[in-house]
Amino acid sequence: MLQKLSEDDFGVNVLAKEVRLSRSQLHRKLKSLTGKSASCFIRETRLLHASELLKENNNTVSEIAYKVGFSSASYFNKCFHDYFGHSPGAHKHFPNWQNKPETEFKSGRRIKPCxxxxxxxxxxxxxxxxxxxxxxxxxxxxxxx
CATH class of the missing domain: 1.20.5 (Single alpha-helices involved in coiled-coils or other helix-helix interfaces)
Incomplete structure (x- = not known):
């Protein structure tokens, strides 16, 4: 899935096709496992991947935004700030910050709700x-x- 994240057209329909489920089946399964919709799950996966790239990569924030599949750098900045509580630029310059979104998945992993x-x-x-x-x-x- 991480390989397809950078594609602009990667969305719920493509994910459902990849895992061989209907869109509604995918939504039900993700909702029961994570408490998130499929689009939130994709966005959060992109943000977590971007977080790792920001820590280990010399690319600009905009390049990383496009690399993980956001078509707008400003929307990426907004989503990143909403999710992590700080900007991607600050995340890049202070890589020791821990990713601490606000709420938890049922599995115990911390995630901020959409x-x-x-x-x-x-x-x-x-x-x-x-x-x-x-x-x-x-x-x-x-x-x-």
Whole structure:
């Protein structure tokens, strides 16, 4: 699988074909084993492979991003930071940092979950609430003075 990671078109359909399962069977099996969807599993595998390449390779972060199958270096940076909690550049320059994603697989391996829409919406709602409160505070101060 690691050999095919660098291919742009490598995705859930290709993985399912490689392991000779239907897409839905693959999803069910991965979900039961790892608690992750197939696309999250592929992304996390790419990120773990990139982590190893960053430690032992002199390539740039962008080159490694493309080498592990990301088509956008900025998306790779975002995913890497979300997953490991620091940038790939920092990871490259401080290779002794341990990979400590936030939650665990059922097997005990630590993995950060893929964010879902519910969590993203919750973050946006809190930002909107804070902005509204700041506007109210500013209006109150404006009329008070």
């Amino acid at each position: 964010p879902n829409l519910y969590h993203r919406l919750n973050r946006h709602i809190w930002v909107i609430i804070v902005v509204i409160l700041l506007v109210i505070l500013l209006l109150f101060l404006w009329f008070w003075i």
